Amino acid sequence: MSRKVLTTPYIVWGAAFIILPLFMVLYYGCTGSDGSFTLSNITAMADSVHYKAFWNSVWIALASTLICLVISYPLAYILSKGKHRGSGIVIMLFILPMWINFLLRVLALQVILSKTGILNAILGFFGLPLQKLMYTKGAVLVGMVYDYIPFMILPIYNALCKIDKDVIEAAHDLGASARVTFQKIIIPLSLPGVISGIIMVFIPSISEFVVADILGGSKVLLFGNVIDQEFNVANNWNLGSGLSIVLMIFIFISMAIMNRHASEEGDNMLW
Amino acid sequence: MNLLEKYYLQGKGKLMAGIFVLVVLLIISTIAFTGCFSSGKKSDDKNTVTVFNYGDYIDVSVLKTFEKETGIKVKYEEYVTPEDMYTKYKSGVINYDVICTSDYMVEKMMQEGEAQKIDTSSMEYYKNIDEKYLDFCKAFDPTNEYAVPYLWGTVGILYNTKVIKEKVDSWSILWDKKYDDQIVMQNSMRDAFMVPLKWNGISLNTTSQKELKQAQSLLLKQKPIVEAYLVDEARDAMVSGDASMAVIYSGDATVAMEENEDLDYVVPKEGSNVWFDCFLIPKTAEHKEAAEKFIDYMNRQDIAQKNFDYIYYGTPNKAVYDTLDDDTKEDYTIFPEEATLDKCEVYKYLGEKTDQYYNRLWKELKSY
Numbered sequence: 001m002s003r004k005v006l007t008t009p010y011i012v013w014g015a016a017f018i019i020l021p022l023f024m025v026l027y028y029g030c031t032g033s034d035g036s037f038t039l040s041n042i043t044a045m046a047d048s049v050h051y052k053a054f055w056n057s058v059w060i061a062l063a064s065t066l067i068c069l070v071i072s073y074p075l076a077y078i079l080s081k082g083k084h085r086g087s088g089i090v091i092m093l094f095i096l097p098m099w100i101n102f103l104l105r106v107l108a109l110q111v112i113l114s115k116t117g118i119l120n121a122i123l124g125f126f127g128l129p130l131q132k133l134m135y136t137k138g139a140v141l142v143g144m145v146y147d148y149i150p151f152m153i154l155p156i157y158n159a160l161c162k163i164d165k166d167v168i169e170a171a172h173d174l175g176a177s178a179r180v181t182f183q184k185i186i187i188p189l190s191l192p193g194v195i196s197g198i199i200m201v202f203i204p205s206i207s208e209f210v211v212a213d214i215l216g217g218s219k220v221l222l223f224g225n226v227i228d229q230e231f232n233v234a235n236n237w238n239l240g241s242g243l244s245i246v247l248m249i250f251i252f253i254s255m256a257i258m259n260r261h262a263s264e265e266g267d268n269m270l271w
Numbered sequence: 272m273n274l275l276e277k278y279y280l281q282g283k284g285k286l287m288a289g290i291f292v293l294v295v296l297l298i299i300s301t302i303a304f305t306g307c308f309s310s311g312k313k314s315d316d317k318n319t320v321t322v323f324n325y326g327d328y329i330d331v332s333v334l335k336t337f338e339k340e341t342g343i344k345v346k347y348e349e350y351v352t353p354e355d356m357y358t359k360y361k362s363g364v365i366n367y368d369v370i371c372t373s374d375y376m377v378e379k380m381m382q383e384g385e386a387q388k389i390d391t392s393s394m395e396y397y398k399n400i401d402e403k404y405l406d407f408c409k410a411f412d413p414t415n416e417y418a419v420p421y422l423w424g425t426v427g428i429l430y431n432t433k434v435i436k437e438k439v440d441s442w443s444i445l446w447d448k449k450y451d452d453q454i455v456m457q458n459s460m461r462d463a464f465m466v467p468l469k470w471n472g473i474s475l476n477t478t479s480q481k482e483l484k485q486a487q488s489l490l491l492k493q494k495p496i497v498e499a500y501l502v503d504e505a506r507d508a509m510v511s512g513d514a515s516m517a518v519i520y521s522g523d524a525t526v527a528m529e530e531n532e533d534l535d536y537v538v539p540k541e542g543s544n545v546w547f548d549c550f551l552i553p554k555t556a557e558h559k560e561a562a563e564k565f566i567d568y569m570n571r572q573d574i575a576q577k578n579f580d581y582i583y584y585g586t587p588n589k590a591v592y593d594t595l596d597d598d599t600k601e602d603y604t605i606f607p608e609e610a611t612l613d614k615c616e617v618y619k620y621l622g623e624k625t626d627q628y629y630n631r632l633w634k635e636l637k638s639y
Contacts, residue, residue: 048638049631049634049635049638052638053638056638114508114511114513115512115513115514116511116512116513132452134499134513135498135499214504217498217499217500217501218458218499218500218501218637219494219497219499219500219637221634221637221638225637226634226638229630229633229634231358232352232354232355232358233352233354233460233630233633234626234627234630235354235357235358235361236627236630
């Protein structure tokens with residue numbers, strides 16, 4: 001019992017801020033405004049507006065995850081080799097922005113990307129034509145990648161650092177070329193890190209809506225915006241909850257697929 | 272201790288832990304549902320007044336002098352949009368005594384029985400309010416019993432005279448392809464729909480689905496040339512030159528024009544929205560007397576003057592207006608001409624059904 005007492009804070013926390021809200025979302029999602037049971041809030045997903053916003057979100061989340069991965073993996077690989085004296089500093093540089101509130105970082109991007117912003121001022125200085133950067137899907141994507149990239153780099157970096165050097169040396173001793181070693185040893189062994197990186201970037205970005213408001217000028221409607229509007233403008237908590245349930249189910253399914261994929265790869269990598 | 276005992280104890284431990292979790296869950300859900308967390312409900316202190324107002328919408332020194340002069344403590348909270356306010360009010364977490372909000376929201380709350388009558392007859396400074404504006408307020412508060420006007424203004428076009436050389440006097444300029452990627456629209460439903468409605472000479476309080484659908488198709492046509500849909504950031508975008516035209520509130524326009532002298536503001540000739548932000552006392556108020564004292568205090572000439580100087584929106588306070596110099600009185604951004612004002616309308620609450628239709632059209636516009 002005495003040890004269990006230590007878990008009390010977490011249990012209280014979890015019950016109040018995780019379990020209870022979840023049940024409330026479920027309750028609101030499955031009832032109409034009059035309190036009777038209905039599934040219409042969930043089937044409302046078929047509505048073209050919701051559907052479109054949903055795929056917008058999926059597309060942007062996939063794109064930002066992919067971009068994060070493409071940038072992070074090589075960087076994490078180079079850093080994990082640790083031959084470069086500056087690698088500690090580079091890691092630090094990626095962690096540093098995480099100390100600053102995420103909204104402030106998005107607002108800072110606004111200053112950089114806007115028509116009269118820093119990037120366009122630089123372009124103008126070199127006599128290049130001004131670019132429309134702000135209030136586009138591209139700007140939303142840049143914002144998300146910028147915000148979530150540390151969540152991709154760190155797990156991959158950790159996974160790569162944990163790979164036993166002896167395993168790599170053994171592969172070389174047994175005649176594997178550098179390329180084969182990378183393909184057969186390093187990639188499979190770093191996969192858990194990649195998977196958790198993907199999950200940590202994909203899930204927050206699929207439910208994102210603030211970045212779309214600020215950097216997208218509210219011209220890009222994401223699924224998070226729809227849910228936000230239902231709660232805060234339309235005051236329709238039932239529909240908002242129904243759509244949240246759909247999003248949750250989608251996230252659960254994609255995580256299940258990721259995990260299965262990870263364990264299959266896991267089997268391969270051991271033998 | 273033998274094995275049996277050990278298993279028994281372990282089992283008991285698990286059972287106890289299970290019961291413990293259940294009890295905690297139960298307590299927490301009771302707390303959450305009855306709202307014991309709220310600070311507003313717990314305070315029995317007679318000498319407080321809880322005020323809920325738009326963000327940055329009062330000269331805060333006024334709150335201090337009120338506390339000093341009356342001995343009533345002010346709990347002051349802020350919100351962004353009337354819808355935010357309504358959601359928070361409805362959740363019942365805090366019992367507000369005074370809410371300052373806009374015309375159509377006042378009407379919605381009145382219709383839902385969420386507002387209570389204010390005893391204006393016993394107010395010392397209520398007479399400072401110009402009859403003219405009380406008449407305007409009758410659009411949403413027919414007997415002037417539920418709402419005391421605080422500030423008012425219009426919605427119009429703020430434009431950059433360096434970029435836009437032609438005369439701006441009609442909403443139609445917002446559909447001119449010449450100004451592609453330079454137009455900022457309001458990111459709030461009714462203000463956005465008001466523009467095509469007034470442009471076509473339709474009342475902004477129409478409940479006709481056909482007319483609203485038409486307005487939506489105009490907004491859809493406009494979307495490709497719109498730079499962004501913004502609310503508060505519209506002002507910054509205009510000041511910095513990121514946009515050269517914005518649909519904006521008169522008060523924001525005044526502030527922007529002070530910061531960038533190339534900017535000018537116009538209420539288009541087709542008419543627009545004239546809005547009133549009013550004080551109301553919600554049904555759940557616990558300190559009605561203090562609330563009335565607070566509202567009355569806001570109407571005192573020196574206090575209303577302070578707020579006017581700080582916010583620079585139109586004041587319905589005659590005592591303040593009379594002391595203004597002619598330049599301010601003739602500042603058409605703050606006090607538009609009678610002829611323009613005649614064509615402006617106050618938003619009315621359109622009822623649940625039209626509200627939902629608006630939401631639907633707005634979502635379609637945004638997802639397009």
